Amino acid sequence: MIGAGLSGKTAVVTGTANGIGAAIAEVLAEEGATVHGVDKAECDVTDSAAVSAYLAELGLVDVLVNCAGGVVGQVHHPIEEITDEAWAAVVDANLTSTFLMTRAVAPGMKQAGWGRIVNISSGAGRSVSLTGVQAYTSAKAGQIGFTRQMAHELGPYGVTVNCIAPGFVLSNPTTQRQWESYGPEGQDALVQGIALRRTGRALDIANGVRFFTSELADWVSGQVLSVDGGSAMF
Numbered sequence: 001m002i003g004a005g006l007s008g009k010t011a012v013v014t015g016t017a018n019g020i021g022a023a024i025a026e027v028l029a030e031e032g033a034t035v036h037g038v039d040k041a042e043c044d045v046t047d048s049a050a051v052s053a054y055l056a057e058l059g060l061v062d063v064l065v066n067c068a069g070g071v072v073g074q075v076h077h078p079i080e081e082i083t084d085e086a087w088a089a090v091v092d093a094n095l096t097s098t099f100l101m102t103r104a105v106a107p108g109m110k111q112a113g114w115g116r117i118v119n120i121s122s123g124a125g126r127s128v129s130l131t132g133v134q135a136y137t138s139a140k141a142g143q144i145g146f147t148r149q150m151a152h153e154l155g156p157y158g159v160t161v162n163c164i165a166p167g168f169v170l171s172n173p174t175t176q177r178q179w180e181s182y183g184p185e186g187q188d189a190l191v192q193g194i195a196l197r198r199t200g201r202a203l204d205i206a207n208g209v210r211f212f213t214s215e216l217a218d219w220v221s222g223q224v225l226s227v228d229g230g231s232a233m234f
Contacts, residue, residue: 005214007032012061014038014045014101015068019171020120023202024065024209031210033063045097051104060112061105063213067120069094069139070174076132090135095142102150106159115159116213117150119143120205123167123228130168130190131178140165144224151222160221162212167228169200195230204229 011028015021016037025037036058038045043054045068055061072089098119109115122129125140147163154161168190170179179199182190191197208227211217226232 004032006063009033009062010058010060011035011063011065011213012038012055012058012101012105013065013067014097015066015070015120018173019175020166020169020202020205021065021067023171023206024067024120027203027206027210028063028065028213031213038068045101046092048100051097051100055101055104060108062109062112062114063116063118064101064105065118065120065209066098066101066143068097069120070172071131071133071136073174074131074133074136079134082134087135090133091139091142094136094139095146098143098146102146102161106150106154109159110154110157113158115154115157117154117159117161118209118212119147119161119163120209121147121163121165121224123165123226123232126165126224126226127232147224148222155221160212160217162217162221163224164205164208164212165224165226165228165232166205167194167200167226167231169202169205171200171202193231194228198229200227200229 011033013021013025016025017039025035029035044050072093102117121143122140124137125144129137144163147161151161170176205227208225
């Protein structure tokens with residue numbers, strides 16, 4: 001369903017350099033929103049002062065989608081080899097950024113009596129990560145907990161907060177490298193574990209955001225939607 005349900009609304013989407021974030025920004029624009037895509041060139045979303053300054057220039061934000069994150073170039077190492085710096089880098093990129101952006105937009109949404117926040121977590125946050133990066137799984141689980149807490153806190157002000165947990169989506173250079181590392185047998189095994197027998201597309205995730213920010217989801221908050229082709233059924 002493509003329309004103008006967000007006409008006159010201002011949306012901010014983090015992590016729009018490519019892949020899922022870019023698709024989300026495009027979908028929200030289709031729905032009529034004025035969309036501000038945020039990537040490293042626009043704002044360091046792990047820096048409190050930078051986030052505050054960036055959002056102060058925009059004024060009221062009606063829709064926030066926290067999509068920034070990832071494994072920041074890391075691969076699996078045994079837990080005893082993980083440094084403080086490596087852990088913090090992943091947690092900051094995924095969880096701290098979500099906190100900082102939400103904290104900055106919440107006052108305006110509360111005053112307006114309306115707002116939509118969608119956090120892009122991961123199937124890793126509900127289970128385990130295929131990457132084996134411990135901080136990534138932990139941060140994505142943290143996003144889910146944060147979603148529920150914010151839904152509880154902001155609901156009385158007309159603000160909904162929901163979360164999407166994507167399955168394996170071939171959407172950027174990192175996931176492409178991950179896919180290639182599995183080889184033909186590993187790739188086949190991954191696909192066979194998905195009920196719909198295909199990997200995800202960025203648009204699959206963006207359509208989940210389309211739902212959560214539409215009037216169809218006016219009474220939906222604190223929820224985690226697995227958009228994963230049926231690879232995690234619970």
